[in-house]
Amino acid sequence: xxxxxxxxxxxxxxxxxxxxxxxxxxxxxxxxxxxxxxxxxxxxxxxxxxxxxxxxxxxxxxxxxxxxxxxxxxxxxxxxxxxxxxxxxxxxxxxxxxxxxxxxxxxxxxxxxxxxxxxxxxxxxxxxxxxxxxxxxxxxxxxxxxxxxxxxxxxxxxxxxxxxxxxxxxxxxxxxxxxxxxxxxxxxxxxxxxxxxxxxxxxxxxxxxxxxxxxxxxxxxxxxxxxxxxxxxxxxxxxxxxxxxxxxxxxxxxxxxxxxxxxxxxxxxxxxxxxxxxxxxxxxxxxxxxxxxxxxxxxxxxxxxxxxxxxxxxxxxxxxxxxxxxxxxxxxxxxxxxxxxxxxxxxxxxxxxxxxxxxxxxxxxxxxxxxxxxxxxxxxxxxxxxxxxxxxxxxxxxxxxxxxxxxxxxxxxxxxxxxxxxxxxxxxxxxxxxxxxxxxxxxxxxxxxxxxxxxxxxxxxxxxxxxxxxxxxxxx
Amino acid sequence: xxxxxxxxxxxxxxxxxxxxxxxxxxxxxxxxxxxxxxxxxxxxxxxxxxxxxxxxxxxxxxxxxxxxxxxxxxxxxxxxxxxxxxxxxxxxxxxxxxxxxxxxxxxxxxxxxxxxxxxxxxxxxxxxxxxxxxxxxxxxxxxxxxxxxxxxxxxxxxxxxxxxxxxxxxxxxxx
Amino acid sequence: xxxxxxxxxxxxxxxxxxxxxxxxxxxxxxxxxxxxxxxxxxxxxxxxxxxxxxxxxxxxxxxxxxxxxxxxxxxxxxxxxxxxxxxxxxxxxxxxxxxxxxxxxxxxxxxxxxxxxxxxxxxxxxxxxxxxxxxxxxxxxxxxxxxxxxxxxxxxxxxxxxxxxxxxxxxxxxxxxxxxxxxxxxxxxxxxxxxxxxxxxxxxxxxxxxxxxxxxxxx
Numbered sequence: 126x127x128x129x130x131x132x133x134x135x136x137x138x139x140x141x142x143x144x145x146x147x148x149x150x151x152x153x154x155x156x157x158x159x160x161x162x163x164x165x166x167x168x169x170x171x172x173x174x175x176x177x178x179x180x181x182x183x184x185x186x187x188x189x190x191x192x193x194x195x196x197x198x199x200x201x202x203x204x205x206x207x208x209x210x211x212x213x214x215x216x217x218x219x220x221x222x223x224x225x226x227x228x229x230x231x232x233x234x235x236x237x238x239x240x241x242x243x244x245x246x247x248x249x250x251x252x253x254x255x256x257x258x259x260x261x262x263x264x265x266x267x268x269x270x271x272x273x274x275x276x277x278x279x280x281x282x283x284x285x286x287x288x289x290x291x292x293x294x295x296x297x298x299x300x301x302x303x304x305x306x307x308x309x310x311x312x313x314x315x316x317x318x319x320x321x322x323x324x325x326x327x328x329x330x331x332x333x334x335x336x337x338x339x340x341x342x343x344x345x346x347x348x349x350x351x352x353x354x355x356x357x358x359x360x361x362x363x364x365x366x367x368x369x370x371x372x373x374x375x376x377x378x379x380x381x382x383x384x385x386x387x388x389x390x391x392x393x394x395x396x397x398x399x400x401x402x403x404x405x406x407x408x409x410x411x412x413x414x415x416x417x418x419x420x421x422x423x424x425x426x427x428x429x430x431x432x433x434x435x436x437x438x439x440x441x442x443x444x445x446x447x448x449x450x451x452x453x454x455x456x457x458x459x460x461x462x463x464x465x466x467x468x469x470x471x472x473x474x475x476x477x478x479x480x481x482x483x484x485x486x487x488x489x490x491x492x493x494x495x496x497x498x499x500x501x502x503x504x505x506x507x508x509x510x511x512x513x514x515x516x517x518x519x520x521x522x523x524x525x526x527x528x529x530x531x532x533x534x535x536x537x538x539x540x541x542x543x544x545x546x547x548x549x550x551x552x553x554x555x556x557x558x559x560x561x562x563x564x565x566x567x568x569x570x571x572x573x574x575x576x577x578x579x580x581x582x583x584x585x586x587x588x589x590x591x592x593x594x595x596x597x598x599x600x601x
Numbered sequence: 602x603x604x605x606x607x608x609x610x611x612x613x614x615x616x617x618x619x620x621x622x623x624x625x626x627x628x629x630x631x632x633x634x635x636x637x638x639x640x641x642x643x644x645x646x647x648x649x650x651x652x653x654x655x656x657x658x659x660x661x662x663x664x665x666x667x668x669x670x671x672x673x674x675x676x677x678x679x680x681x682x683x684x685x686x687x688x689x690x691x692x693x694x695x696x697x698x699x700x701x702x703x704x705x706x707x708x709x710x711x712x713x714x715x716x717x718x719x720x721x722x723x724x725x726x727x728x729x730x731x732x733x734x735x736x737x738x739x740x741x742x743x744x745x746x747x748x749x750x751x752x753x754x755x756x757x758x759x760x761x762x763x764x765x766x767x768x769x770x771x772x773x774x775x776x
Numbered sequence: 777x778x779x780x781x782x783x784x785x786x787x788x789x790x791x792x793x794x795x796x797x798x799x800x801x802x803x804x805x806x807x808x809x810x811x812x813x814x815x816x817x818x819x820x821x822x823x824x825x826x827x828x829x830x831x832x833x834x835x836x837x838x839x840x841x842x843x844x845x846x847x848x849x850x851x852x853x854x855x856x857x858x859x860x861x862x863x864x865x866x867x868x869x870x871x872x873x874x875x876x877x878x879x880x881x882x883x884x885x886x887x888x889x890x891x892x893x894x895x896x897x898x899x900x901x902x903x904x905x906x907x908x909x910x911x912x913x914x915x916x917x918x919x920x921x922x923x924x925x926x927x928x929x930x931x932x933x934x935x936x937x938x939x940x941x942x943x944x945x946x947x948x949x950x951x952x953x954x955x956x957x958x959x960x961x962x963x964x965x966x967x968x969x970x971x972x973x974x975x976x977x978x979x980x981x982x983x984x985x986x987x988x989x990x991x992x993x994x995x
Contacts, residue, residue: 224855225862227807227837231814232855252746253855254811257889259731260755260762272884279812323815326822342822349819360812360908422656422692425720438692531673535633535688535699537659546660548686552669563660563688571723597811600746600852747889748854755888763888 216240222585224253230327230589231596235573242581247574251567254600262560266526267293270557272363274547277562278598279360281320283312284540285562285598286365291446292536292549293367296529297501304492305369306447311382311485312355312365313447314478318389319348320541321471321478324593325396328468331590332406340396344389351381368502369495379486386479393475400468410464414576414588417462424575425568428543429474430592433459433466440539452484464591471593474541501527526555542566542593564598633688633697637678643702644712647687650698651717655689658714659697661724662686663704663732667758682706683734687714687721704734713739731756799843799869800922806842807835808862810849813876816908817848825911830918839865844921845898846914850878851891863898871925873917874900877907 223234232253238246262273274289275282287309294301322341329337349359354375356364364371400406416426418434431438439456441449457473459466495502503522504515531553537546543565550559569592576588638646664684666672674680681703689698704711713736714721725736726745733754736742744751753760809817821827821835836842839862851859863872874894877883880903882892894900901924904917 224858225808225839227835232810252744252748253852253858254850255746255852255854255889256850256885257755257762257887258885260889261885261887264762276812279815339823342819343824346819346822346824359910360815423719425657425659425718427657427659436692443692443695533686535660535697544659544690546688548660548662548688550664552672558669559664561660561662561664563662567723567727568720571720751853761888762886764886765882765892767886 217245224250230594231599233570233589233594233596233599235585235589237577237582237585239582242583244577244580244582244585247577247585249570249573251570251596251599254596256597256601258601259560259562262557264556266555267367267529267557268523268526270560271366272361274560274562275361275363276597277564277601278540278542278545278566278595280323280595281316281541282361283309283316283365284538284545286363287313287447288536288538288540288545288547288562289549289560290365290367291538292534292547293529295534295536296532296549296551297367297498298530299368299496299498299501301369301496302493303448303490305494305496307485307489308370308374308494309365310447310449310452311374311482311489312352312370314481314485315348315351315382315385317478317541318475318482319345321475322348322389324471324541324590325400325468328587328590329400331586332400332409334400334406337396337399340392340399344392347385347388351378351385354378354381366495368498369493373494382482382486386482390476390479393472397472401472407465409584409587410468410591412461412463412465413580413584414464414591415462416572416576420575421462421572424571426543426572428539428541428565428569429467429470430543430569430572432457432470434462435460440537440544444537446536446538451488452481454478454481464587467591467593471541528553528555529557537563540565542595542598543569545598562598562601564601566592566594566596567599567601570594570599633699635699635701637675637701637703640702640704640711643700644714644717647689647700647714648717650689650700653691654693655691655698657690657692658687658718658721658724659690660686660688661714661721661728663728663734663756665732665756665758667706679703683709683732685711685728685734709733710735710737712737715739730754733757796926796928800925802831803843803871803922803925804834804836804841805832805844805846806839806862806866807837808845808847808859810847810851810855811878813848813879813908816911816914817846817875820911820914825915827915827918830922832918839863840867842866843869844871844873846873846875847879847894847898847900848875848908850876850883850885851894851897852889853891856891856897859894860897871901871921872898873921874903875914875917876909877905880905883907 218239220237220239221234222237224232226233234250234253236248236250237244256276258273258277262270265273270289270293271286274285277285322345324341326338326341326345329335329341352362353359355378356362356371416430416434418431418436421431421434421436427438435458437456437458440446441454442456454477457470457477459470499518501522503519504512508515509519529551531551533548533550535546535548537544539545544563545565546563548559548561548563549557552558573588573592576592577585580588636646662685664686665682666680666684667682670680670682672680683704683706685702685704687700687702689700691697702711709732711734713725715725715736715738722740723745725739726741726743728734729736729739729742730744730746731754743749747755755763809815819825821833827833832844839845843866845863845866847859863870872894874880878885878890879894880900882890884907886892891897902917902921904913906913909917
């Protein structure tokens with residue numbers, strides 16, 4: 126309600142009387158600036174993306190809210206009132222969750238239309254972390270490229286580096302030495318474990334289990350310490366580069382990794398007991414955020430979201446890359462497509478990853494950790510002091526960069542969130558002409574409106590967590 | 602010993618007259634088929650692929666070939682400034698296919714795939730936001746990554762990176 | 777606070793010390809984790825690098841209840857107004873810690889989409905470098921801020937931004953300025969003076985303050 130005290134206040138549109146008339150096509154005005162230039166300046170408005178009140182919404186959009194576009198057979202009429210609520214127009218409320226919010230896993234903004242506590246429509250608004258990484262990639266050489274992509278999905282940075290390296294190596298047409306493949310596999314699976322542990326921590330936190338938050342980070346610290354020993358950094362490693370890895374594994378890595386595996390596995394059983402056995406957790410996650418296989422495929426979902434609906438699709442098994450066809454592991458598949466299924470899938474994927482890691486420790490071959498092709502690989506650092514050619518070679522690789530033949534390729538790997546793909550176009554130069562990263566979270570976020578509809582607001586938080594979005598790769 | 606998949610060269614791909622492609626399981630590691638329909642054939646081709654068993658659209662993106670007009674294309678395909686690249690995935694047949702459509706600069710419009718693959722909603726909005734390619738029939742053709750009032754389409758080649766000159770204290774001049 | 781108007785004498789000096797001590801040891805951060813730095817910020821609050829020993833493990837979601845805004849991550853153009861809005865909603869006294877190189881200067885992303893340094897938008901007290909800063913670096917930055925709060929004059933908190941003119945921290949006198957943009961002072965210097973009495977020296981040589989520096993200047 127606006128108090129008509131001054132002329133300035135009278136300009137503020139009153140919610141009940143001043144709404145634009147949809148019939149006459151009147152424009153929905155921007156909200157008037159409030160306060161002085163120092164205080165709250167202008168309410169953030171999304172302009173054309175704004176979620177309008179129900180009576181101003183096109184019937185098409187209301188039909189979409191019930192999944193009407195997802196290939197319903199002809200002749201089926203979707204009843205917009207199929208949610209069992211008393212729905213009167215004036216009582217729906219549009220609220221804004223985020224972008225600064227403790228539970229949205231990053232800068233995700235959700236505009237939610239609520240009827241009481243029940244969620245009707247949701248509109249995720251993204252772009253608050255848009256970094257222009259695809260544009261930056263066109264300015265960086267291929268050697269520098271992995272510093273850029275590694276910051277997209279910052280919870281599993283080695284996966285991003287891997288997919289870019291695989292794409293570049295595909296265009297180069299080089300054969301990778303065996304040891305480099307196995308080293309990459311070890312690091313990538315460790316990263317999957319750390320990413321899933323982080324997910325369990327934040328998911329537990331969203332279910333209000335603060336102890337899970339602390340436990341998840343405790344294990345993650347062990348893995349990050351190993352990464353620091355190997356790559357030099359805890360996060361954003363820039364270690365997997367086109368041509369191999371930046372360095373070999375340190376001495377004694379087998380012991381370090383064995384200690385990690387032996388510690389994480391029994392603690393996983395503790396977390397299993399902490400969460401899976403707990404009735405509150407089960408009630409909050411079973412039957413919540415349901416998805417069906419048809420919906421998942423129509424929405425291009427991949428990763429644990431797709432596997433929770435019963436589709437046994439894992440790129441490591443179906444379209445193997447690196448040496449995944451030489452290790453044994455199971456693909457974890459859910460049944461109901463609800464949050465609990467996704468939680469179980471991720472928990473068990475940690476176990477499967479540890480199984481893979483143990484096999485990698487056994488099977489790691491000796492050899493080069495990077496391809497010995499002079500065009501791609503710089504010379505060993507020791508030789509730079511001795512030989513002028515080595516110095517020039519090093520200089521050329523790191524400043525001008527190596528040239529990649531003209532062509533285009535799409536390479537996909539299985540990241541903890543789903544199918545992480547890289548579409549790379551090269552024009553024969555030292556820098557990519559176009560590098561597009563298919564971020565799994567970007568596509569998986571489309572499932573949110575469907576998962577949240579008809580649920581309670583508290584379930585919205587958990588649904589968001591269950592999709593496991595990482596806004597770095599959503600916005601790039 | 603794995604061999605990295607050779608770059609998917611365009612010269613191997615057929616120009617498309619009608620939706621084609623065999624349902625034979627391709628051996629792992631083979632380069633995917635690349636199809637080049639025109640804008641008019643685009644929806645039919647993708648619809649045909651969907652019926653053939655490509656259940657999901659893995660990726661849809663745009664490319665601006667302003668700085669690389671002389672790229673290799675099969676005979677009969679007229680190169681335009683923009684390209685929309687669609688990567689489809691078949692889970693049942695375990696194979697991928699790529700569809701590349703040329704989109705001219707002055708009339709940067711192409712039909713939407715939203716009715717066939719609802720998962721392309723966000724991807725098409727991103728292509729519109731970064732390139733300015735309009736997808737006709739899309740339910741919500743608005744910017745997704747950049748602020749609403751942003752002008753310009755950043756991933757176009759005539760749009761600069763926007764680099765700010767950096768001066769370091771004590772250094773002789775701006776970079 | 778009414779203490780700003782008091783004169784300094786022995787009695788108010790002890791009171792000021794008490795107030796500064798209290799402000800230091802119960803400083804509550806606001807959650808402003810944006811990107812990769814947010815993960816390291818969470819690591820600082822978690823088990824191995826426990827932030828609770830400084831009384832700061834409660835990350836308040838509501839800016840009204842927070843004292844410290846740790847800007848952790850890259851700030852995009854779309855997020856900048858939101859950042860300013862959250863900063864404005866915080867109550868005085870408030871401090872800003874710019875975590876990571878992206879927040880301090882735009883980092884490796886010198887392009888159209890990222891604000892080149894969050895001090896274009898809000899006045900920053902401490903900068904923590906790193907990509908991302910390890911939890912140890914972040915704690916060092918937090919402790920630097922604590923030093924600054926404990927040893928600075930209570931009546932002035934908001935001094936310089938990057939290399940600029942003195943501010944009073946009193947909003948009334950900041951009237952007319954929308955942001956504390958970096959502006960050089962009129963005397964022709966760059967504004968940075970290693971001999972300022974209130975700058976916190978960390979034991980690093982006076983001529984090399986780049987690692988972590990605090991800002992403050994007398995009225």
